[in-house]
Amino acid sequence: MDERVRDHAELLVDWSARVEAGDDVVVSVAEDAHELGVAVAEALGERGATVTTLYGSDEVSRAYLKGAEARAVGDDVPSFDDDPAVDRAIFEAADVYLRIGGGRNTTASADVSSATRQAYAKARKGVREARMDTDWVSTVHPTRSLAQQAGMAYEEYREFVYDAVLRDWEALADEMARLKDILDEGDEVRIVTERDDAPDTDVTMSIAGRTAVNSAASVAYDSHNLPSGEVFTAPYDTTGEAFFDVPMTIDATRVRDVHLVFEDGEVVDFAAETGEEVLAGVLDTDAGARRLGELGVGMNRGIDRFTDSILFDEKMGDTIHMAVGRAYDACLPEGESGNDSAVHVDMITDVSERSQMMVDGEVVQRNGTFRWENGFEE
Template sequence: MDQRVREHAQVLVDWSARIGAGDDVVLSVAEDAHELGVAVAEELGERGANVVTTYGSDEISRAFLRGHDGDFEADPAHELALYENADSVLRLGGGRNTTATTDVPSDKRQAYSKSRTGVREARMDTDWVSTVHPTRSLAQQAGMAYEEYQDFVYDAILRDWESLANEMARMKDVLDDAAEVRIVKEREDQPPTDLTLAVDGRTAVNSAASVDYDSHNLPSGEVFTAPYATEGEVFFDVPMTINAQELRDVKLTFEDGEVVDFEAGQNEDELAAILDTDAGARRLGELGIGMNRGIDRFTDNILFDEKMGDTIHLAVGRAYDACLPEGEAGNDSAVHVDMITDMSEDSRIEVDGEVVQRNGTFRWEDGFEA
């Protein structure tokens, strides 16, 4: 076994999930993540955790959804109980086919998602962490040789997370004190972006790949918050596969916090299906600012691409409770769909009128131009 697989497992169990003796853990292992699953199971055993293992397969999901009549039972008791009784849920991604569910009708996918709202909430109430094992299918999706992709993945995951957390704390402090964020892009080769988002009263999350930071992805490396009162337009120039459909050149227009117009250069019907899921799907649940410099290219995988240092991402749908004042309900939806825009040129992020990032460079980094 590649030593980096063992190191990945150690980071996941110790830094990310903070597993201790007696913790009840659900370990979900994708089809081609077996090797990482073995390494994680060994680490969990050494720490005295209690483990239930499930098999996460897009091909199995496809078979079930295509065979079902679409009248899904809401929150089946046996599935709900699994997560209600878990301390942690570790999801190891790495399937065989990144487009395995592409021929499942969108309305059936959306119906299934809605039927699992309670299950999803129970899972997210645990100390859950999602990661991914580098597979050949993911390497192919990224347009990379397998060995090259392995190096890319481990460069993003096997980091000095404590040091990165200290750096990202600067951006968290900026957002915690902010009332309004403005995102501007003025590239000649694409539609303009000029978007304002209210963030006052919110708490930004320093997403340093650990539940102790209210962070649930490995790798991570972003600072995110829950915006509201969104106004303006935004163009997403980074292609992204969502529900096994590749979306390209997405443009959203917001008025009074809601998407009032949209278009996509590819698979616009899928974008429409996402936005029509429920009322909350037309509002933003997240503004995320990528800060992981170990991710240096786009790979058509949201787990990596949204953390890249020269990007921001916005998610339509559900807001995360960690960003909200106690007792306040944020945007609620059965979906949380991230879309990314590249901020590396002809762009800026303003916070309360002050530029904090220009052309992908933060004001505390070398090369920043005010």
């Protein structure tokens, strides 16, 4: 076994999930993530945790949803049990949930309709909430399917993943704390970008009363992804227009060049060069799906290229992302629910050129460089 696989497992268990002896840990292992799953199981055993293993297969999920569609012949949308008690009980009994991605086919469920996906997502809201009440962390094992999606040779992709994952997270956390402090003290964020061949972005949102998350790849920082390397908050009262030029895969469908128009906090118009039907399906999921649940700023400079994986792309330095749908509780005042939705879909824009992010009128980042970094242009 490549020693970096063991390093990845130990980082996931110790730094990210903070697993302790006696913890009940649920581990979901994708089809081709077996090697990392083995290393994680070994680490959990050494630490005295209890382990329940799930098979996290996109192909199995696709088969179930296609079966439901076949059952629903004559009906518009298949129905699903809205209280799947067994699944919910697993997570309600767990202290920690670790999701290890790395399937065989990144578009395994491309032929499942958007309506079916929406119905399934709504039905499993209780399961999702129970899972998010655990100390959960999501990561991926570098696989050939992910390398292919990223447009890289397999060995090249492995190097890319470990450069992003095996970092000095304490040092990065200290740097990201600078932006967290600015956002915590701020009331309003404005993001402006200029494009020659696409719509400009000029969008303003309120962040007053919100708490930004220093997402340093650990539940100790209210961070749940490995790799991570972003600072995010939960905006509201969004107005203006935003253009997202980084291609992404949503519901196994390629989506690119998304343009959103906001009025009074809600998406009132939208377009996409490709995948517009999928985008429409996301926005029509429920009332909260047309409002922003997240503003995130990528700060992991170990990620140096786009790979069509949101886990990596949204953390990349020189990017900003916004997510329609659910807001994370960690960003909200106690007792406030924030934006609620069955979806949380991130969209990314490159801010490396002709861009600026302002907080309360003061430029915090220009052309991808923060005001405390060398090369910042006054």
